[in-house]
Amino acid sequence: MSARNGPAGGDEILVGYDASPDASAALEWALDEAERSGRPVRLAYVFEWFTVAGWLGPGVAPGVWPDDTARRQVEELVGKAAADAAAAHPGLTVTSEVVDGPPAVMLQERSARAALLVLGSRGHGGFGGLLAGSTAVTVTAHAHCPVVVVRETAARGARAGRVAVGVDGSEHSLLALGFAYQQAAARRVPLHVLRAWQPPIGQRPPSGPEAREAAAADRAELDEPLARWSGTFPDVEVTVQVAAGGAASLLVEASRSAALLVVGSRGRGELRGMLLGSVSQQLIQHAYCPVAVVRER
Structure with missing residues (x-):
């Protein structure tokens, strides 16, 4: 069992994670997939520093430029999610990282080193009203590996079948x-x-x-x-x-x-x-x- 910060290997399942309900469902899906495949799982939280509207991180109000405290909170958030996932799935390697930049661009870049990318259909931010978030649509179009898009409501009861x-x-x-x-x-x-x-x-x-x-x-x-x-x-x-x-x-x-x-x-x-x-x-x-x-x- 492992939960550590930093990039994992190139055969991993990459999860775009922001603690939203859909992202949490995506993480659960990825962990189930990892149990079957034996692949490591990496949670990537993309911290969009230059965004001036929408949700930036725990405790950060819209329109506020994030500071070091906000970044530490984000690192703690994604680190705890990885640790909890590793504890619940003994034998799996679960890692986490926080990266800076536009979410769609950074996830697309990291997908080149992943076997599979798993996303929630929408997360926190200014696009919450869309049926599928702009990040999910963009990443699905440009990723370098297969992408699984998970909606929290659609994931319920979908494990059998x-x-x-x-x-x-x-x-x-x-x-x-x-x-x-x-x-x-x-x-x-x-x-x-x-x-x-x-x-x-x-x-x-x-x-x-x-x-x-x-x-x-x-x-x-x-x-x-x-x-x-x-x-x-x-x-x-x-x-x-x-x-x-x-x-x-x-x-x-x-x-x-x-x-x-x-x-x-x-x-x-x-x-x-x-x-x-x-x-x-x-x-x-x-x-x-x-x-x-x-x-x-």
């Missing part, structure tokens, strides 16, 4: 499929693979035999990647669902019975040029379980 993954054939979604297989195998739960299909813009949805043929063609595209990963994880029970409609609504509904929902950071469609696709953004706001967003390093 299958892993669900959205696959549309894009490169990012195939990476998500591999991550989802790994998670399902580690958790010893089934994997539910989902694919939504829609007609090209301006065309009517097919019906009858045409609809069945379209669904079958989309299902056939999954055969090769599923066979590849099933060979690596033969004990994972897999179900496949191909349904007409929007991807976001299909995946949100699937998240009701999932312990984890996995997607690529962007997929096919008109918005594929965005760093974080519209479907991914909707899921981290509305899913009923934690959401993992996967992109290439």
